[in-house]
Amino acid sequence: MRPLPRFRVHRPESLEEALELLATLEKAKPIAGGTDLIPLMREVKVDVKHLIDLSRIEELNFIREEGGYIRIGATTTLSDLVESELIASKAPALWEAAASMGSPQIRNRGTIGGNLCNASPAADLGPPLLALEAEAEIRSLDESRCIPIGEVFAGPKVNSLAEDELLTEVRFKTPPQGAGSAFEKIGRRKAVTLALVNAAAYIEVEDKTCRVARLALGAVADRPMRLGEAEEMLRGKELSEELIEEVSALCSKLVRPIDDIRASAWYRREMSRVLSRRVLLKAWRRCKA
Amino acid sequence: MLRFKLNGEWIECEAEHNETLLDLLREKLGIKSVKRGCNVGECGACTVLLDGRPVNSCLLLAPLVEGRSVETLEGLRDKPIMRELIEAFVEDGAIQCGFCTPGMLISAYSLLSRNPKPSEEEVRRAIAGNLCRCTGYVNIVKAILDASERLRSED
């Protein structure tokens, strides 16, 4: 295990100040909870001279509903998500994903922004936010842009942000009455483990017909992915267990998993079918409730 | 100079920018209940309370605790909930080598402070970030449930 590199820690109190530090300091990197970054620096050489701590920036720490959107600040912790009535009632897929992550200690420090920017293919908040069609607000000193959540991921453990940019907010349309969403994952132990496969679904049903169906899986490709073909098979149909079974079987063919030390590609395909079925059934049940 | 509240008292000390709270507590401040196991957030032996919530001190850079409150077993041992927990851990055989015990006690303390009547499942979730290589957890879960029961029968 390596000693931590010799960096300086900066603790700005405003977003403006943080963006300025990122723009002017060389080899600077943001740190939120540090639950990905600190272990990473102990494992491999990370070339960093300055860490910009985001934890004192109050304008990045919020969960609120506004203008038909649920908006979540980047430094919102996983525990904040789990303790939010709004998230529990309106976005159960996101709630279940946050509740499944790490341990209480990790959830008390780890943030939504860190989970996304770390860009692990297995990031547990990836599938639910894809299923909710969330977008991310990305800011630099002189620019602000909004991108679909999937575009934060550029490849395994690589995000698409420039070095002087910060992810400031995640937002998605407040799901209407009668919508349902769900998350499931398979890991090797119950807690403190990255998912071998994770999945989330979002469904809207009207007069028995499925109006909106979204399905996303993680750890089955180089980044979390939507399963558009599977979604199409559900849209406009009357849902049934048989149909969901059929769609889930297709999912195991749509994914592009790799063999690695944690699981084989074959196993990940099989689990894609199992989890797709589970989250679709659960999301559908929640529409009816 | 780093200023933070340690076990209820404001202290000032020198800390390196790339030093973790775990190193600061153990090497400079003589707080030895906080253990170094894995050093990467997986075992929970280094658990402390930060503003009342359990966190892994091996993942927390020391400069980040400026102005905040850190509590360890040294400061919590005389609180009624902790006294009851320690007694139950001893009586129920929840301690073998004892390496995981301080971290385990902090997680249990945090649980009982928020939820005086946890279910067995809630106890297991609360200590999911604390590994024990010796006991197999059964007696630890039992001790936490026993402590919660005794605390309730005292009021």
Ligand SMILES: Cc1cc2nc3c(=O)[nH]c(=O)nc-3n(C[C@H](O)[C@H](O)[C@H](O)COP(=O)(O)OP(=O)(O)OC[C@H]3O[C@@H](n4cnc5c(N)ncnc54)[C@H](O)[C@@H]3O)c2cc1C
């Ligand atoms: C024991 C353990 C268990 C874990 N279990 C899980 C799990 O079950 N599921 C899971 O998905 N993850 C898990 N993780 C990984 C990690 O805890 C989460 O990904 C967490 O959400 C990361 O957030 P953070 O704030 O700690 O990130 P940090 O470590 O602070 O940052 C991660 C990366 O993102 C960058 N960054 C952070 N915030 C921003 C921002 N706002 N804008 C731009 N860049 C930013 C940092 O520079 C860094 O590169 C686990 C980690 C550990 C150590």
Ligand code: FES
């Ligand atoms: S030493 Fe911190 S979690 Fe293991």
Ligand code: FES
């Ligand atoms: S008693 Fe030995 S690790 Fe728990």
